[in-house]
Amino acid sequence: MRPDPETRRREEALRRALDLTPDRWAPVRHRAREVFDGLDVRGRRVLDVGAGIGTYALYLTRVLGAREVVALEPSAGVGGHDDITDRMRRRLAAIDDHRVTLVEQTFQRYTPDAPFDAVVLLNSINHLHETRAALPDDPAATAAFRAVFARLRDGLLPGGALLINELDRRCLERYTSRVGLPRLFTRGIAYDLHQAPGTWADLAREAGFGDMHIRGVTPRRLARLPRAIGRHRLIAFATNAMFVLRATRR
């Protein structure tokens, strides 16, 4: 998938602003193109939950034209990273993009001034209440995530978009690695800290989301595959286990 020349120009400008080498930028760009494809944020307000060091929040403003992104990232120490918010703060200061605002807060404690047009959670939903169990088997975690989805709904305007990018706990390498085969696409992933996409879809539906779509994320090594094949869920199962769930607040 090759975007139009203006988008590519903006991507290149962001790469330079972030001072990333083309090699380090390529996987970020591939993921952003794949994950955000079809999400129209031009002129919109977006909440990025668990924004990390802010790379994708900046992509949303500087490449995709979002008017404002609240980058929600809890303060030091969550998930074993102790300098995430400092790194984001330094980045935002260097890049001077006033459209991205860091809010150092957990999603559970954050109260927005006004509902958003879109909420994105990139590799963060499972961290909001970590469990190794498949959700229906952990009633406390299920209750915690019901509350999370109710907050996601309340944080969006009617018709607003929810986008979740996550890993599926069920994937081929989870099973093949048990018999000693190497992990080519999912190295380092703790499968059981993730859920199946259908689990998130059920929670979203229960909270009042509709228009649900789940698709895979083409692995970068297979980027030349036609989109319909690269994003097929069977390809995701056989490779990187990544999916995107899109839903709309009713």
Ligand SMILES: C[S@@+](CC[C@H](N)C(=O)[O-])C[C@H]1O[C@@H](n2cnc3c(N)ncnc32)[C@H](O)[C@@H]1O
């Ligand atoms: C795996 S990182 C993903 C970072 C970024 N979104 C990305 O895709 O590169 C997960 C992020 O979620 C954040 N996080 C953990 N618990 C959170 C919570 N309760 N509320 C908001 N963010 C949280 C972590 O601090 C971490 O930065």
